[in-house]
Amino acid sequence: MADPRDTALATLVSPTLEPIVEVVLLARDGAYEAHAVDGSVRFRREPVDPGAPACEWRFTVEEVTGRNPLGDQAIDRFAGLDAEVSNRFPDRTANAYPYAYEQVAQLFDHPCAPDLCVVHTASHHWADQGGHIGEHGSLGAVQCRAPFIISGPGVRRDGMVEGVEAQLVDIAPTVLALLGHDPEVLDGRDGEPLHRLLDADAISAGDGPAHVVGLLLDGCNPNVLYDAVASGDAPNIASLMADGTTLRSGIVSSLPTVTLPNHTSIITGRHPGHHGILHNAWWDRGRGAQVITNSPETWATAMSSLLPGTDSVHLALQRCEPGAFTASVNEPADHGAGYSTFDLLRRGVRMEFPHTAEGLPHTTEMFVRPVKDYATFTQVDHHGTTQAVAILGGSYLGVDYPLPRFLWVNFALTDSAFHEGGPHSEIARASIRDTDGRIGEVLAALQRRGIRDRTAVFLCADHGMEESNPAVGGDWSPALAAAGLDVRDEAFGFLYLDP
Ligand SMILES: [Zn+2]
Known part of the structure; x- marks a missing residue:
C-alpha cells in the first residue's frame, strides 16, 4: 500500500x-x-x-x-x-x-x-x-531570528558583533557558565555556553556576576529592535548594548519558531522535540487527544506536558547552590522556579492585576484605546514589571523574598504589536518604547538595591517576526x-x- x-x-x-x-x-x-x-x-x-x-x-x-x-x-x-x-x-x-x-x-x-x-x-x-x-x-x-544582548560582569564588552553562532538552547548553559558552574550540570542539554560572549578570566577569578537577569521581549524582530535603539527609541536597552555585546545576526529559535516551545527551550536548554512542549498545540496519538499549551486557559498547567526528566536552569542552579533563589515572572515555562507568577495562579493567590491600561506608566495611549490586545498586554507587562520590581525590593504581596540569583521576566506586548501591524509599523515601535520604559524600572530596582554593577543582564526574544x-x-x-x-x-x- x-x-x-x-x-x-x-x-x-x-x-x-x-x-x-x-x-x-x-x-x-x-x-x-x-x-x-x-x-x-x-x-x-x-x-x-x-x-x-x-x-x-x-x-x-x-x-x-x-x-x-x-x-x-x-x-x-x-x-x-x-x-x-x-x-x-x-x-x-x-x-x-x-x-x-x-x-x-x-x-x-x-x-x-x-x-x-x-x-x-x-x-x-x-x-x-x-x-x-x-x-x-x-x-x-x-522568522527564526531573535535579538540577543548581554551585558555586565563576566561578559565581554565587544559592542555589536557579526557572525556569532547562537541558538536559544545555548542560553541556559550560558547562564550557568556566567554564574560559575559547569554547564554539564544541565541534564540533556542541546545547547552550548556562548563562550565567545563571556569573560572567562573574570568568571574564574570570582569577578563574575552575583545575579543574572534575563528579559524576554516576545516576538521582537532584532533588526527592528537594534534600529530603534540606534534611533534613540530605547535608551535603557541602549545602555545594556553600550555596556556589553550584541549579536547582529541574533540568536536562532527552534522549530516550530513559535512561543511556548521556545520559551521552554530557553529555560531548559533543549529543543522542543526533547523538552516536550512540541508546539502551541499538537495531537497526542496515544491518548487520541489534542494538547493545547499556549492559551490563557492552559498557560498555568502547560509544563505538565514536559517530557519526563526534563531539567531547567532553575533546577540546575538549585542543585549547584542549595538554597539558591530563582524567580520567573509572567512565564508559563516556569519549571523549577522558586517564585513563579503561574505558581501563584495555580495556588489561587489573589494578585493585583491592573483593571485598565489607561493611565499606566510607559503606555502609548494612542494604541491602547483602539487595539484591544495592545491594552491587554500593556496590563500584563505592567503587572510583570510590578512583580519584578517588588521581588528585587525584597517583598511582594506580603511575602519576603531573597535576592534572586536568576530572575527571568517575560514581556508580551511586543509580540502582539508586531503581529498587529507587522515589524515595520508604528505600533511595533511603540511597543519597543513602552517595553524599554518597563525595563528601565527593572534596572532602577537593581540600582536601588545596590546590585546593579554585580548583575549581568541579557535580553532575547523567543522567535522573530516577518511582514507577510x-x-x-x-x-x-x-x-x-x-x-x-x-x-x-x-x-x-x-x-x-x-x-
Ligand atoms: Zn512568541
Whole structure:
C-alpha cells in the first residue's frame, strides 16, 4: 500500500500551493526528508561522539534531487534592517534556514511528532485563520531570528558583533557558565555556553556576576529592535548594548519558531522535540487527544506536558547552590522556579492585576484605546514589571523574598504589536518604547538595591517576526481534502494523517 505521506506530498509540493508552501518535512527509514517544489533532500543524523554527555550531531546528506531546499543555512541572511526591508517577502531561493538539519531532526524525536510538518513561505498571510501582518513559525531567517544582548560582569564588552553562532538552547548553559558552574550540570542539554560572549578570566577569578537577569521581549524582530535603539527609541536597552555585546545576526529559535516551545527551550536548554512542549498545540496519538499549551486557559498547567526528566536552569542552579533563589515572572515555562507568577495562579493567590491600561506608566495611549490586545498586554507587562520590581525590593504581596540569583521576566506586548501591524509599523515601535520604559524600572530596582554593577543582564526574544503579504493567502487543507486525505492539521502545519 502506498505511504499516505507520499499522497500528501504530491499535493503539498506542487505549483498550485507553491506561493504558501516553502518546504514539507518528514522522517522515515531512519532519515529525514525535506521536499519543495523545486527539489528535495534526504539526510541522516549521527552523534559526533556517542559517549559525550551533550549531543553534538553530524549530518550527512544522502540524496539531493533538484535544488536542496535546506542547502542555504547562512545565519546572517537579512541581518540589519536595510537588508530585511529591501528583501520583503523573500522566496525560497533568496531565504536561508539556519541550523536547518538540526532543527528538522529534533522535531521528529518527539513521540507526538506529526507525520508531516509544513513550513509556510515568508510571504504567507493567514488571512482566513485570523492572521496578522506580522508572522513567524517557519525556518526562514527572519522568522527564526531573535535579538540577543548581554551585558555586565563576566561578559565581554565587544559592542555589536557579526557572525556569532547562537541558538536559544545555548542560553541556559550560558547562564550557568556566567554564574560559575559547569554547564554539564544541565541534564540533556542541546545547547552550548556562548563562550565567545563571556569573560572567562573574570568568571574564574570570582569577578563574575552575583545575579543574572534575563528579559524576554516576545516576538521582537532584532533588526527592528537594534534600529530603534540606534534611533534613540530605547535608551535603557541602549545602555545594556553600550555596556556589553550584541549579536547582529541574533540568536536562532527552534522549530516550530513559535512561543511556548521556545520559551521552554530557553529555560531548559533543549529543543522542543526533547523538552516536550512540541508546539502551541499538537495531537497526542496515544491518548487520541489534542494538547493545547499556549492559551490563557492552559498557560498555568502547560509544563505538565514536559517530557519526563526534563531539567531547567532553575533546577540546575538549585542543585549547584542549595538554597539558591530563582524567580520567573509572567512565564508559563516556569519549571523549577522558586517564585513563579503561574505558581501563584495555580495556588489561587489573589494578585493585583491592573483593571485598565489607561493611565499606566510607559503606555502609548494612542494604541491602547483602539487595539484591544495592545491594552491587554500593556496590563500584563505592567503587572510583570510590578512583580519584578517588588521581588528585587525584597517583598511582594506580603511575602519576603531573597535576592534572586536568576530572575527571568517575560514581556508580551511586543509580540502582539508586531503581529498587529507587522515589524515595520508604528505600533511595533511603540511597543519597543513602552517595553524599554518597563525595563528601565527593572534596572532602577537593581540600582536601588545596590546590585546593579554585580548583575549581568541579557535580553532575547523567543522567535522573530516577518511582514507577510496580504495578497498571498489561502490554506493547504482544501487541496488535501480534495486528494482524499483525512488530515488533522494542528497549529497550522503539523499534519497527522488518518488520525
Ligand atoms: Zn512568541
